[in-house]
Amino acid sequence: MDRRPTIIDVAERAGVSKSTVSLVLRNAPSVREETRAQVRRAMAETGYVYNRAAAQMRSSGAGLIGLVINDLRNPFFTEFAASLQMALSARGYATVVANTDEDACLQEQVVGAMIEHGVSGLIISPAYGAVKGAFDAMERAGIPVMQVLRQVDARTGRFPFTAPDYPEGGRIATRHLLEQGAGRIAFVGGLAGRDVTGERMAGYIETLKTAGKEPLVLTGKPSRAFGREVAARLAAEHPDCDAALCFNDLVALGILVGCHEAGRSVGADFRVVGFDDIEEAAHFWPPLTSVRCDVAGFGQGVVRTMLAWLEEGVAPPKVRRTPVGLVVRASSRA
Amino acid sequence: MDRRPTIIDVAERAGVSKSTVSLVLRNAPSVREETRAQVRRAMAETGYVYNRAAAQMRSSGAGLIGLVINDLRNPFFTEFAASLQMALSARGYATVVANTDEDACLQEQVVGAMIEHGVSGLIISPAYGAVKGAFDAMERAGIPVMQVLRQVDARTGRFPFTAPDYPEGGRIATRHLLEQGAGRIAFVGGLAGRDVTGERMAGYIETLKTAGKEPLVLTGKPSRAFGREVAARLAAEHPDCDAALCFNDLVALGILVGCHEAGRSVGADFRVVGFDDIEEAAHFWPPLTSVRCDVAGFGQGVVRTMLAWLEEGVAPPKVRRTPVGLVVRASSRA
DNA sequence: CTGAAAGCGCTTACAG
DNA sequence: CTGAAAGCGCTTACAG
Numbered sequence: 001m002d003r004r005p006t007i008i009d010v011a012e013r014a015g016v017s018k019s020t021v022s023l024v025l026r027n028a029p030s031v032r033e034e035t036r037a038q039v040r041r042a043m044a045e046t047g048y049v050y051n052r053a054a055a056q057m058r059s060s061g062a063g064l065i066g067l068v069i070n071d072l073r074n075p076f077f078t079e080f081a082a083s084l085q086m087a088l089s090a091r092g093y094a095t096v097v098a099n100t101d102e103d104a105c106l107q108e109q110v111v112g113a114m115i116e117h118g119v120s121g122l123i124i125s126p127a128y129g130a131v132k133g134a135f136d137a138m139e140r141a142g143i144p145v146m147q148v149l150r151q152v153d154a155r156t157g158r159f160p161f162t163a164p165d166y167p168e169g170g171r172i173a174t175r176h177l178l179e180q181g182a183g184r185i186a187f188v189g190g191l192a193g194r195d196v197t198g199e200r201m202a203g204y205i206e207t208l209k210t211a212g213k214e215p216l217v218l219t220g221k222p223s224r225a226f227g228r229e230v231a232a233r234l235a236a237e238h239p240d241c242d243a244a245l246c247f248n249d250l251v252a253l254g255i256l257v258g259c260h261e262a263g264r265s266v267g268a269d270f271r272v273v274g275f276d277d278i279e280e281a282a283h284f285w286p287p288l289t290s291v292r293c294d295v296a297g298f299g300q301g302v303v304r305t306m307l308a309w310l311e312e313g314v315a316p317p318k319v320r321r322t323p324v325g326l327v328v329r330a331s332s333r334a
Numbered sequence: 335m336d337r338r339p340t341i342i343d344v345a346e347r348a349g350v351s352k353s354t355v356s357l358v359l360r361n362a363p364s365v366r367e368e369t370r371a372q373v374r375r376a377m378a379e380t381g382y383v384y385n386r387a388a389a390q391m392r393s394s395g396a397g398l399i400g401l402v403i404n405d406l407r408n409p410f411f412t413e414f415a416a417s418l419q420m421a422l423s424a425r426g427y428a429t430v431v432a433n434t435d436e437d438a439c440l441q442e443q444v445v446g447a448m449i450e451h452g453v454s455g456l457i458i459s460p461a462y463g464a465v466k467g468a469f470d471a472m473e474r475a476g477i478p479v480m481q482v483l484r485q486v487d488a489r490t491g492r493f494p495f496t497a498p499d500y501p502e503g504g505r506i507a508t509r510h511l512l513e514q515g516a517g518r519i520a521f522v523g524g525l526a527g528r529d530v531t532g533e534r535m536a537g538y539i540e541t542l543k544t545a546g547k548e549p550l551v552l553t554g555k556p557s558r559a560f561g562r563e564v565a566a567r568l569a570a571e572h573p574d575c576d577a578a579l580c581f582n583d584l585v586a587l588g589i590l591v592g593c594h595e596a597g598r599s600v601g602a603d604f605r606v607v608g609f610d611d612i613e614e615a616a617h618f619w620p621p622l623t624s625v626r627c628d629v630a631g632f633g634q635g636v637v638r639t640m641l642a643w644l645e646e647g648v649a650p651p652k653v654r655r656t657p658v659g660l661v662v663r664a665s666s667r668a
Numbered sequence: 669c670t671g672a673a674a675g676c677g678c679t680t681a682c683a684g
Numbered sequence: 685c686t687g688a689a690a691g692c693g694c695t696t697a698c699a700g
Binding site for chain 1: 407419435558
C-alpha cells in the first residue's frame with residue numbers, strides 16, 4: 001500500500017459502501033453493531049487514518065482551536081497555555097499556538113494564519129497596540145473568539161472577556177499587608193496606562209484610602225529586572241516604605257533578589273506580596289506570598305466556556321471575573 | 335456575503351479563471367504582473383481568505399508542524415517550545431502543540447490526532463515508557479519526525495535525534511568545580527536508568543576519575559522538591575561534600591532553597607552548578623552557575639533542519655550534538 | 669500566459 | 685439500516 005488508505009479502501013474491505021464507513025467514523029447510531037465491528041476491523045487492517053482536512057471541507061470545524069499568547073515565555077502564560085491545551089486535548093480538540101511577543105503586527109499575522117488553517121475558535125490573550133487588524137479579521141471569520149486575561153478590544157459582545165478578579169486581588173493583598181503591620185506600602189511594576197495595571201492598582205488604592213494611608217506607586221516593566229532595580233531605589237529614596245505589593249510575581253521575585261543583594265531581610269522588616277501565584281513563587285527563598293489566580297482552573301473554565309459556545313451555541317457573558325485568593329507565605333510574615 | 339468567498343468569487347470579480355487565481359495565490363511566476371494585481375485587488379474586495387484545508391487535500395502539506403513535549407510546564411521545555419514556534423511562524427508554518435506530561439498513553443493519543451490533522455512534520459521530545467505505538471503511527475504516516483532532547487526510539491535512521499552535548503556539559507561543569515577547589519562533588523537528581531541522566535553523569539564520572547576522585551551519586555526526580563530535600567540530606571549524611579553538580583536547574587534551584595533553609599551559605603563553602611541554564615538561573619539568589627544549552631539557538635537549529643528535510647528532502651544525520659558551554663555565576667564561586 | 673476538466677477524501681441529503 | 689450521487693474549495697496536468 002503506497003498511498004494512504006481512504007474510506008473507499010475500508011469500505012471495499014468491509015464489504016459496505018463508503019457512506020457506511022463515514023457513519024461509523026462519526027459514531028452515528030444508525031449503523032448495526034455487527035456492521036460497525038466489521039468496519040472497525042477493516043480500518044485496523046488497512047491502517048486507515050482519518051483525514052480531517054477532507055472532513056473539514058464538507059462540515060464546518062476540524063477540531064482545531066487557536067491559542068494566541070502575548071508572552072509565552074512568562075511562566076504565568078505558560079501555565080495557562082499548558083492547562084488550556086490539555087483540557088482541549090481531553091475534549092478531542094487540537095491546539096495551534098502562537099506567541100506574539102507583545103507585537104501587534106506579529107499578532108495580526110498569526111491570527112490570519114490560524115484562520116486560514118480553519119480554527120473553529122480562537123482564545124487570545126492579546127498584545128496591546130494596533131490590534132484592530134487582527135480583531136477585524138476574527139470578526140470576519142465569524143468564529144467564536146474569547147479575550148482572556150487582558151481586554152484590548154471593546155466589543156465584548158463579539159469578543160467576550162474573561163479574567164481573574166484583579167481589583168479584588170489588589171484589595172485582599174493590601175488588606176493583608178496592613179494586617180501584618182505594614183506602615184507604608186508601595187505598588188511596584190506594571191506599565192502605566194494599561195487596564196491590568198489599573199485594575200490591580202485600583203484595589204490597592206481603594207484599600208489604602210479606606211485605611212487613611214497614602215499610596216506610593218512605582219510603575220514599570222512587569223519583569224524581574226525592574227523589581228530588582230526597584231528594591232535598591234526603595235531603600236534609598238523611600239526608607240519609610242516597609243512593604244511592596246507587586247504587579248506580578250516576576251516583579252516580586254526581582255525585589256526578593258534585590259533585597260538579598262542589599263542584605264535587606266524580607267518578611268518581618270520588609271513585606272513583599274506578588275500577583276498570579278506562579279509555580280515558582282512557592283519555591284523561592286523566602287517563599288513568596290501571592291494573589292492566587294488559579295491559572296489551571298481558569299484555563300479549564302475557559303475551555304468549558306469556549307466549547308459550550310462552539311458545540312451548543314451558548315454565548316458567554318460579555319465579561320466574566322473569576323475569584324482570586326491570597327496564599328500567604330514567608331515573604332510577608334513576621 | 336453570507337458564506338466565505340472562494341477562488342471562484344475572486345475569479346469572477348477579477349474577470350479571470352479560477353486557475354489563474356490559484357496561480358496568483360501560490361505566487362507562480364507565470365502570471366502577468368497586471369493580472370496578478372487585478373486578482374489581488376479582487377481578493378481584497380471580496381474579503382477572500384485562503385482555505386488551507388481544501389489546498390491540503392490536493393497537494394501534500396498544509397504548513398502545519400506538530401510539537402509534542404513531555405513536560406511543557408518545565409521552563410526548559412517551555413523556552414524550547416516558544417523559540418521553536420516563533421522560528422516556524424517566521425518561515426510560514428503554524429505549530430500545533432501538545433503536552434504529554436510524561437504519559438506514553440497520552441502521547442500516543444496526541445500523536446494520532448496530529449497525524450489526522452495532517453501535520454507535515456513532527457518534532458517530539460518524547461515521554462519514556464510504552465512509546466512504540468506512537469512511533470509506529472509516525473512511521474506509517476510517512477512524515478519527517480525528529481526526536482529532540484531525548485532519544486527513546488532506537489530507529490535514528492527514521493527518527494533522527496538531536497540534543498545538546500550532555501556528556502561534554504558534565505565534563506566542563508565538573509572541571510570547573512574542581513578548579514574552584516571542590517573536594518568532594520555530588521551528582522544530584524535525574525532518574526536512574528534514563529539516557530539523559532546517564533549522559534550528564536558520564537562526563538562527571540569520567541572527569542572525576544581522571545582527577546582520582548570518587549563519585550557520589552544521588553539520583554532522583556528532576557524537580558525542585560528533590561533538590562531541596564537533598565540539600566538537607568547532603569549536610570547530614572555527607573558533611574565532606576562541598577559541591578553539587580545537578581541534573582538540571584530545577585534540582586539546583588531546589589538545593590539553593592534547601593541551603594537557605596539550613597542557613598548554609600552557597601558559593602565559597604558549598605558550590606552548586608545546574609544544567610540547562612533556564613532563564614530563571616540568572617535571576618535567583620545567588621545566581622546559579624549552569625551548563626548553557628542555548629535552548630533558543632537549539633530550537634532555531636531544529637527548525638532549520640526540519641524545514642530542509644521537508645522542503646528540500648535533505649534528511650538530517652542520525653544523531654547530532656550541539657555545543658554546550660558553562661555560564662559561571664555566584665553559586666559556584668568563592 | 670490563461671482556461672476547462674478532473675479529482676483530492678470526505679459528508680450530506682436523498683432514495684431504497 | 686445501507687447505497688449512489690453531488691459537492692466542499694482547492695490544485696494539477698493538459699490544452700489552447
